[in-house]
Amino acid sequence: METRTLETGERILDAAERLFMAHGYEGTSMRQITGEAGVNLAAVNYHFGSKESLMQEVFRRRLDWLNEERMRVLDEMEREANGQPLKPSAIVDAFFGTLLRMAGDEKRGGITFLRLLGRTLTEPSEFIRAFLAHEYKTVMDRYKEALFRALPEVPKAEIVWRFHFMLGATSYAIAGTDALRLVTDWQIEEEDSTDRLDRLVPRLMSFLMGGLRAPLPQY
């Protein structure tokens, strides 16, 4: 008898996370998932009810922690600021930096979940978008408010747009670590993959802050 260190449910979630990341939701079958997890085909429906519920649980397992952490960091920063507006760079780091630093934390899903998240934000499935919207709403509103206060001279609509652009740049930074290598055909010879991740955070952060602080467009 083999030593089964992980519960069936966890094994399924891990396999589903990796396969959804690699092939998308529609492109991944229940038989692939249960095959990779080493469990019976019926196990998904027994433990999660359906494929849709499984997908939601894959996200909830990671997003609950991430968004609580984002809230916790923002709470602490605002407490220390004593009512003063926060620095924009601190807000951006709390939101995007917290996300990116998940990539180094293997027990929180690591790079696999981040890639899944990055590509899911542009995916079409209605129920996934609705689920993410609900899951994200509270934390998103808090961060938008913080940015409004931190940048009082910038029109709110402009801030929302730039927040959106930042999401896109970050999503690509994660999801495209290998996806867009084909398209861009770059070689970054001098760095191994762990090095690349460590340097990605400051690199991306510089870019995001540059974009956020850019002169307003004149129409």
Add this chain to the structure above:
Amino acid sequence: METRTLETGERILDAAERLFMAHGYEGTSMRQITGEAGVNLAAVNYHFGSKESLMQEVFRRRLDWLNEERMRVLDEMEREANGQPLKPSAIVDAFFGTLLRMAGDEKRGGITFLRLLGRTLTEPSEFIRAFLAHEYKTVMDRYKEALFRALPEVPKAEIVWRFHFMLGATSYAIAGTDALRLVTDWQIEEEDSTDRLDRLVPRLMSFLMGGLRAPLPQY
């Protein structure tokens, strides 16, 4: 007998473009496509051979023009510059601005194709990525070289990363015009949809240039 203004092949391409945009490649069936196009189920395999070939043709129809236009604009700018390096903003506008201005050109696919492209760049399907890589390689190399020359003081690796970030921001700007509205839950009350598109180009361009010119990160 009805007046059929469009050929069968064109009708299929139009339907496939819209449906792939709305539901993704795996999420769209041949029966949906032929149903919306008002043609027989077998027509796709007769005219295009397979679903994969159809997808490639959907992209080729638009990308051929786009990338030729990008080349043409860059050629003309370099001719006028007489060997001098180009302005980074001119290069960025030639690459991303040309793309965005497709959105207003309905006979080039308009906003539908741009959304499809934006979401496909983060999609997983192996054959699509390989196809896009081949389709994009030449124009990508030309623009990278132009940026290297325009920004001689910036390390090439940094330029490539920032080009990548710019792609992500642009992709989200397009694909997420309604996709991420759920997540961000914004209201931009003062603008209708045509207005929004007109203002998107300068808005995004400001953001991209701010990110591209941002101070280099110190490690």
Add this chain to the structure above:
DNA sequence: CTATGATTTAAACGAACGTATGAATCATAG
């Protein structure tokens, strides 16, 4: 007109899909 090749059509193919079922097996409490 007739002949010929291109196109469209209805129907079917085998394969893969998500899900459901009932029996077998397991863990645990009494």
Add this chain to the structure above:
DNA sequence: CTATGATTCATACGTTCGTTTAAATCATAG
């Protein structure tokens, strides 16, 4: 030990998938 509920198992259900086939229809040249 036995009893009970949780879990795993092999198997099958009904649908839908992309693709193929052969006959029907169309367009056009001689």
